[in-house]
Amino acid sequence: MRQVYSVTDTLLDLILPLQCGGCGAPSARWCDACAAVLHVNSDEPHVISPRLDPGVPVFALGPYAGPRRQALVAFKEHGRRDLVGPLSRALAVGIHRLTTWGILDHQLTVVPAPTRRAAARRRGGDPVARIAAAAIAASPHHGLATVLRTGGLTTALRTGGPARDSVGLSTAARERNIAGRVRLTGPVPDGEILLVDDILSTGATAREGVRVLAAGGGRVGAVLTLAH
Secondary structure (H helix, E strand, O other): OOOOOOHHHHHHHHHOOOEOOOOOOEOOOOOHHHHHHHOOOOOOOEEEOOOOOOOOOEEEOOOOOHHHHHHHHHHHHOOOHHHHHHHHHHHHHHHHHHHHOOOOOOOEEEEEOOOOHHHHHHOOOOHHHHHHHHHHHOHHHOOOHHHHOOOEEOOOEEEOOOOOOOOOOOHHHHHHHHOOOEEEOOOOOOOEEEEEEEEOOOOHHHHHHHHHHHHOOOEEEEEEEEEO
């Protein structure tokens, strides 16, 4: 796969070490081998069964391991914003698959799962919303134009209250940590909703997000995550 570079790429070269965000290989920010791992195969995304059932089908694009895991960690925790490209392209293809399979309407709204405010400030913004927005922006190239006819993207959810980082918490503790702390930022969008997230572990955040959207009159068709 031929790499195409831009002025932005050149500036990134001056700021960031030129190494793959998935495996650390030099001379490429995202190498062909890692691109193959993140490639969405014809039978993907796969349906999964989280420990906490959100009440709607849950799909994942792959396991939270290898280059997929490294890319998400580098993007979220180490400022590798250049990785939003490969991550958002995978998400865009995943959304397209769910619509072409008939699992979701062709006219829907994508809602990113909420991120804690403290985490968003530390990371320079909401990483899930950034990936989702880039996926929607790439829609003409991934067959998502019909999705945007009446829908698009809205950050309808936010996390309020003293929710803590869920890393290391048990399933029950994660559920208690997020319960009652996900809130609506405004009116729930009309039509079908797809809730998207970067990583799904127990399903606590997904279940609470689906619950809040449904309580506000929303119709959530599915949850889609980059990794599980």
